[in-house]
Amino acid sequence: MPRWKPDARQRLVAAALGLFAEQGFDNTTVAQIAERAELTRSTFFRHFGDKREILTAGQKALSVLLAEGIAAAPPDATPMTAVAVGLERASGEMTSFNRELGPLLHAAIEANEELRERDALKSVGMAAVMADALRLRGVAGPAAQVAAELGVLAFKTGFSRWAAPEHDQDPGELTTYTRAALDELRRAAAELS
């Protein structure tokens, strides 16, 4: 039994990712997704524009959280502290639903070139959104770009360690993992030259 209480949206995501894993993204129809979720096609279209959106809706929400966190950091925070606050805000919203489905989502994206392309654009977009939020705090262009790239890498690294299937018990909060990944990257950046 899943540890999260699925609402309609989550049931659709879980059904879709299961089907993508079993029979591929291209072979899966909206009708099949709705059927497995025990919902109607029109409920599907109330939540998602198409089946591709299942895979990208979360990333858009994530960008918003990251940018909001950066904007909300104390005015005297350094760029990296602001990025850390952004990661904390975004990480705090991720639940065991995200953790359990993360590996399926990843597998679905990796298996399909069109999806890999779209995913890459979203990650480029995530860095751009974070860099903009940093520039709005008065951070200079190059520092904003570098800090944003480190933020994206930290989120991805932290998430994939958190969601790794080898945890046989509750891995705790995602924030712990993204914070550690950011510290690692920050140290690496400081020692580069």
Next chain:
Amino acid sequence: MPRWKPDARQRLVAAALGLFAEQGFDNTTVAQIAERAELTRSTFFRHFGDKREILTAGQKALSVLLAEGIAAAPPDATPMTAVAVGLERASGEMTSFNRELGPLLHAAIEANEELRERDALKSVGMAAVMADALRLRGVAGPAAQVAAELGVLAFKTGFSRWAAPEHDQDPGELTTYTRAALDELRRAAAELS
């Protein structure tokens, strides 16, 4: 008159980018590209698999040059020095053909979501190729990732300054621009925390 002597491949690229700018990527056919280049469709297909490849073939070649440069850096070079050698190798291959068509290429990609997605995947791929080349030199994972991201940013920033239309005379070598961009990013990274 162009300052480069176009071969068939370059004529196809120039014709295609001109058509994409005038009438959009989706509305342009291979037959039209071949016609404008005064070549046959079968010559087109000797050089490119489809019209999308016109936009991405260069990026693949670029990744190879960056990785080769990193591999060829002296064994005791720091990660950033290795990245600098990679940038130098790749920058040295760019000619006025690339500089003159760069803005058209950029415009064609920006105008079309499918192309933006594909371009994003290539830039994620470029960072991955550079990070792999650094890891092969024994650079630790996080440092390799950060150095690779800085390398990609430096190439893009340097190229776009070099190709900027405001130069009313020869802007000199691309290497000057990518080196300056890398120095900027390296300083920004060192001062982040």
